Amino acid sequence: MNFHRLLSAAILFSGLTGTAWSAAKYPFPRGLTYKYGTKAGGTTAQGAAIVTATGSEIQTAFNNWKSSQLDSSGNTMRVKFDDPNYTVSEGIGYGMLIMVYMDNATNNTQGQFDKLWAYYNKYLNGNKVMHWKIQGFSGVNQQNGATDAELDVALALLMAYKQWGNASYLTDAKNLISVIWSKEVANNRLKPGDAWDDYKNPSYFSPGALELFKLVDANGWSSVMTNEYAMIKANQNTTTGITSDWCQTSGSAVSGKESKQLGMNYDGVRTPWRLAIGYAWYGHAEAKAINDKLAAWLTSTSSPVAGSPAKVMDGYTQSGTATGKFNVVTFVGAFGAAGMSNTANQTWLNNSYYRTRVGADGTGYYHASLKVLYQLLMSGNFNNFWDDASMVSGVSSRQTLPEVKVSRQGMALQIEAGSLSDLRVNLVDLKGSTLRTGTADNARLSLDLSGLSQGAYALQLKSSKGSEVRTFALTGN
Numbered sequence: 001m002n003f004h005r006l007l008s009a010a011i012l013f014s015g016l017t018g019t020a021w022s023a024a025k026y027p028f029p030r031g032l033t034y035k036y037g038t039k040a041g042g043t044t045a046q047g048a049a050i051v052t053a054t055g056s057e058i059q060t061a062f063n064n065w066k067s068s069q070l071d072s073s074g075n076t077m078r079v080k081f082d083d084p085n086y087t088v089s090e091g092i093g094y095g096m097l098i099m100v101y102m103d104n105a106t107n108n109t110q111g112q113f114d115k116l117w118a119y120y121n122k123y124l125n126g127n128k129v130m131h132w133k134i135q136g137f138s139g140v141n142q143q144n145g146a147t148d149a150e151l152d153v154a155l156a157l158l159m160a161y162k163q164w165g166n167a168s169y170l171t172d173a174k175n176l177i178s179v180i181w182s183k184e185v186a187n188n189r190l191k192p193g194d195a196w197d198d199y200k201n202p203s204y205f206s207p208g209a210l211e212l213f214k215l216v217d218a219n220g221w222s223s224v225m226t227n228e229y230a231m232i233k234a235n236q237n238t239t240t241g242i243t244s245d246w247c248q249t250s251g252s253a254v255s256g257k258e259s260k261q262l263g264m265n266y267d268g269v270r271t272p273w274r275l276a277i278g279y280a281w282y283g284h285a286e287a288k289a290i291n292d293k294l295a296a297w298l299t300s301t302s303s304p305v306a307g308s309p310a311k312v313m314d315g316y317t318q319s320g321t322a323t324g325k326f327n328v329v330t331f332v333g334a335f336g337a338a339g340m341s342n343t344a345n346q347t348w349l350n351n352s353y354y355r356t357r358v359g360a361d362g363t364g365y366y367h368a369s370l371k372v373l374y375q376l377l378m379s380g381n382f383n384n385f386w387d388d389a390s391m392v393s394g395v396s397s398r399q400t401l402p403e404v405k406v407s408r409q410g411m412a413l414q415i416e417a418g419s420l421s422d423l424r425v426n427l428v429d430l431k432g433s434t435l436r437t438g439t440a441d442n443a444r445l446s447l448d449l450s451g452l453s454q455g456a457y458a459l460q461l462k463s464s465k466g467s468e469v470r471t472f473a474l475t476g477n
Contacts, residue, residue, distance in 0.1 A: 093152025
């Protein structure tokens with residue numbers, strides 16, 4: 001049997017203190033099952049893995065993004081925009097999220113994360129948020145902040161604190177969150193930026209981020225979430241589930257010169273992706289209801305998409321008429337993420353993930369950045385580092401030997417076999433090489449971890465009652 005197809009459950013063991021604070025506590029890949037909903041998995045009709053055990057397809061997307069989009073100068077780094085002479089604050093947020101989630105002993109991304117954060121801080125306005133568009137490393141092109149960027153940057157800083165253990169990240173996150181509240185929130189609603197508040201953008205709302213803000217900031221983030229969800233629900237088309245790029249506070253459509261933004265285009269397409277995070281991490285019923293409606297339309301035979309990610313176009317009216325002409329990662333991945341809150345949409349999610357990997361156009365700033373982020377989320381690699389329970393156990397419903405308990409004690413794995421007197425255990429790397437082996441005596445077994453490099457491994461469990469493989473990440477030195 002193909003080793004990689006055995007990966008049906010995931011356990012991540014943390015707690016080993018490294019000799020340096022910069023060692024990634026949660027190295028890529030993790031491939032954990034989310035606390036709520038489902039993730040992409042299984043195989044295609046041709047037998048190819050939807051998600052590889054090593055995350056090689058995500059690593060490839062990450063490498064391509066780095067080589068095409070990153071530019072450094074001194075202690076700063078930027079993400080090149082569609083016009084590579086410019087950078088937008090949104091791109092810095094994407095870059096910081098990507099770096100904190102892709103770190104491991106090989107990628108070693110913390111230094112790049114710090115450079116992106118330094119770039120953000122180099123171009124602050126008087127309100128202490130980054131001007132939204134910068135010309136290279138030379139100066140401001142378009143003034144004042146964009147709220148989606150600030151939310152992503154603050155989220156990345158919170159995750160950096162958990163990933164690398166440096167308290168300065170937490171301090172920086174708290175400071176930025178305070179600024180967001182005072183400058184980019186009004187009447188318990190998100191403004192689109194610190195300097196304007198004409199219309200609202202549903203895709204600026206990041207429920208996963210706001211839930212974490214509640215842990216470190218005493219302001220009324222719960223009220224903001226309630227209001228944002230109500231606005232998006234009111235804005236959503238009752239038949240298709242499509243939301244618009246921009247809307248009124250009430251959720252109703254904008255009018256006049258802004259009528260071109262009535263449908264879902266490149267501004268608004270990120271909404272299902274952001275809501276998918278809110279459901280995967282926290283089980284938000286509102287996020288599930290909104291994304292379930294969209295997924296139901298996407299998979300309906302009456303929809304022009306008809307359940308085929310290859311038919312997804314880059315723009316729709318809210319009634320479901322395609323206004324775009326191209327099949328691109330930005331739309332395929334976002335629409336795929338809408339399927340994560342309901343196992344009935346597993347086939348749609350799997351096919352969308354694979355189409356995001358192969359087939360959909362993923363070149364250019366927006367597509368390349370979101371390709372990495374979408375694949376991380378849909379594959380179980382965009383985890384909530386603040387939720388210890390979700391990072392310790394990701395056992396799936398396909399577990400065949402549930403009585404076997406595995407825990408980490410120092411430099412050893414402790415396996416309790418329960419009634420399985422014939423339990424055999426192999427510790428292997430993700431290339432399939434056996435590194436440790438043993439048989440449970442007296443229903444217990446200890447596997448020595450000393451001498452192993454940090455990274456991803458798998459535990460093969462075999463007995464007369466069945467077999468199972470659990471993956472885990474060895475962290476620290």
